Amino acid sequence: MAYLATRNFLEDKDFVDKWLYTIRTGELDLSWMKSATEKVKPHEANPRRGLTYRDLDIGNYGFSALPEKVRENRSYAPRGAEIPAGVPDSQPWVSRKSELWAFNTESYYEEAVSRQWNATTDIPWDRLESAELPETIGKALSQLMTFLTEVEMIATDTPAMWLPRLNPDFIEVKAFIAAQAMDEARHTEVFRKRALTTGWGLMQASPMNEMALKHLRDADSFSEMSVALHLVAEGNVLTMFRFSEYLSPTDVDKKIFRLVMQDEARHVGYGMQHFKYVLEHFPEKREVLHAHLDEAENISFAGAAATELTESFIILAGGGLKRENIEEGIRITTIFNLKQMQEHFERLEKCGMPERKERSKLYMMYEMGKAAAEAAGIRV
Amino acid sequence: MAVSFPSVEYFEALREKMAAHQDKFQRLGFIDTTFGVSVANNGKSRSFILEFEVYELKSVREVPSVDPRQVDFVLVGDSRVWREMIENIRRNGEADTSHDINTLAHLGEQLKIVYDSPDGHDKLYRFMESIQEFFDLTSQVDVSFNQ
Numbered sequence: 001m002a003y004l005a006t007r008n009f010l011e012d013k014d015f016v017d018k019w020l021y022t023i024r025t026g027e028l029d030l031s032w033m034k035s036a037t038e039k040v041k042p043h044e045a046n047p048r049r050g051l052t053y054r055d056l057d058i059g060n061y062g063f064s065a066l067p068e069k070v071r072e073n074r075s076y077a078p079r080g081a082e083i084p085a086g087v088p089d090s091q092p093w094v095s096r097k098s099e100l101w102a103f104n105t106e107s108y109y110e111e112a113v114s115r116q117w118n119a120t121t122d123i124p125w126d127r128l129e130s131a132e133l134p135e136t137i138g139k140a141l142s143q144l145m146t147f148l149t150e151v152e153m154i155a156t157d158t159p160a161m162w163l164p165r166l167n168p169d170f171i172e173v174k175a176f177i178a179a180q181a182m183d184e185a186r187h188t189e190v191f192r193k194r195a196l197t198t199g200w201g202l203m204q205a206s207p208m209n210e211m212a213l214k215h216l217r218d219a220d221s222f223s224e225m226s227v228a229l230h231l232v233a234e235g236n237v238l239t240m241f242r243f244s245e246y247l248s249p250t251d252v253d254k255k256i257f258r259l260v261m262q263d264e265a266r267h268v269g270y271g272m273q274h275f276k277y278v279l280e281h282f283p284e285k286r287e288v289l290h291a292h293l294d295e296a297e298n299i300s301f302a303g304a305a306a307t308e309l310t311e312s313f314i315i316l317a318g319g320g321l322k323r324e325n326i327e328e329g330i331r332i333t334t335i336f337n338l339k340q341m342q343e344h345f346e347r348l349e350k351c352g353m354p355e356r357k358e359r360s361k362l363y364m365m366y367e368m369g370k371a372a373a374e375a376a377g378i379r380v
Numbered sequence: 381m382a383v384s385f386p387s388v389e390y391f392e393a394l395r396e397k398m399a400a401h402q403d404k405f406q407r408l409g410f411i412d413t414t415f416g417v418s419v420a421n422n423g424k425s426r427s428f429i430l431e432f433e434v435y436e437l438k439s440v441r442e443v444p445s446v447d448p449r450q451v452d453f454v455l456v457g458d459s460r461v462w463r464e465m466i467e468n469i470r471r472n473g474e475a476d477t478s479h480d481i482n483t484l485a486h487l488g489e490q491l492k493i494v495y496d497s498p499d500g501h502d503k504l505y506r507f508m509e510s511i512q513e514f515f516d517l518t519s520q521v522d523v524s525f526n527q
Contacts, residue, residue: 046434048434048436110410111506115410116409238502238505241505242482243486245486246487249477250477251476254482255509257482258508258512261508262506262508264505265502265503269499269503269506272499273499343498347499350498350499
């Protein structure tokens with residue numbers, strides 16, 4: 001037990017006497033009724049939407065009133081509550097707003113809650129009964145699902161492990177991160193279910209992929225985690241989900257990828273808005289973010305080129321293992337790889353980091369890859 | 381009576397169907413996006429702006445052209461591609477694996493997604509299933525083609 005109560009209440013005579021006294025006399029303390037807190041009356045801005053976190057952005061309860069550095073609340077007290085003496089120090093790692101805040105955080109959370117889906121009942125699994133895939137396609141699909149299950153498991157762990165480290169005043173961010181962990185758990189579930197329903201079971205774990213995933217999990221700061229996870233990794237995975245939807249051999253797979261891409265795009269949205277927020281409110285962090293990106297881009301470049309992933313994509317995109325299938329598969333997969341990189345730099349530019357292209361080795365790779373593709377007759 | 385495509389009436393008909401299937405769209409969740417649809421034919425095009433809010437298509441209007449800076453994204457395609465998609469949905473009750481929006485737009489060879497902001501672009505994917513289900517409602521609408 002790392003934390004012990006400050007007293008042994010079961011053996012504290014004064015405490016026990018007070019408990020018994022209240023039972024005996026019915027005499028109440030009621031001092032909590034005089035809490036020096038703000039009285040407000042929130043209402044729904046749009047009754048169709050319901051009472052949202054944005055509707056609660058009032059006075060001291062609101063997120064707009066949050067200071068850049070939260071010094072007063074280090075306990076588990078809900079934002080806006082009176083904090084009496086004696087609350088424990090929750091020892092948050094992140095108490096600076098620009099370390100984790102994103103424009104529209106509260107809306108991303110409301111959207112996440114509203115757009116939850118169920119991998120057990122929202123996917124028409126019964127339609128797979130009549131979907132017979134050739135062995136090569138079935139195995140390639142299962143390898144893709146194995147890879148994605150591996151990705152989503154770490155994507156569940158990573159945001160979840162940051163939750164207790166965030167100052168409790170950042171309610172909306174904590175709620176969004178909790179919803180993200182749920183999204184990722186559902187992705188793990190749906191990909192595992194689809195891998196097993198191919199009839200080929202799971203295929204092979206990916207060392208290259210796991211190295212990239214460990215980088216996400218072991219980030220030193222929330223911002224570093226967010227840059228690596230939300231912006232770089234999930235940005236790449238979003239493009240990958242769209243590509244996978246495009247390649248999907250059955251309407252069941254299409255549905256799976258359309259649903260997971262919705263969640264992923266929301267996470268990327270949060271990542272972009274956080275990145276923008278940091279650059280605007282904590283400009284001295286720009287160089288640190290470049291350093292995070294150097295590492296995240298290095299690892300994502302390697303992870304995206306993992307043999308297990310690339311080859312399954314080539315087979316799915318080309319439709320098999322014949323020479324003409326492979327040529328077509330390479331054409332389409334190359335377009336996808338380059339699109340992933342292009343969209344990554346588009347996002348960074350829009351977030352306020354246009355200089356990234358000039359500093360990034362990944363951008364050099366993008367240009368080299370594009371030139372090689374064009375030389376091979378692949379129109380990008 | 382058949383509604384012609386492309387027209388405001390076509391999107392209004394989908395809006396009515398969307399309202400009639402509120403349970404399905406509420407289950408899918410909030411959809412907050414404004415996007416354009418552009419249908420090209422013989423060098424000319426007709427463009428529409430669709431504004432979705434909460435669970436509904438709040439408004440649709442025809443415009444001379446769509447400025448990508450004013451919307452999240454624009455779905456742009458030749459009338460032949462749109463027609464094929466609509467006929468496919470009417471035939472199958474929903475888009476088949478070759479005719480859903482992401483598949484048609486992914487390589488930019490059939491439909492194109494034009495956008496100014498990547499954040500706006502990503503909204504297509506944040507609300508993908510709702511948008512797909514919206515277009516799939518075409519299966520319940522009698523459509524004629526005037527281009």
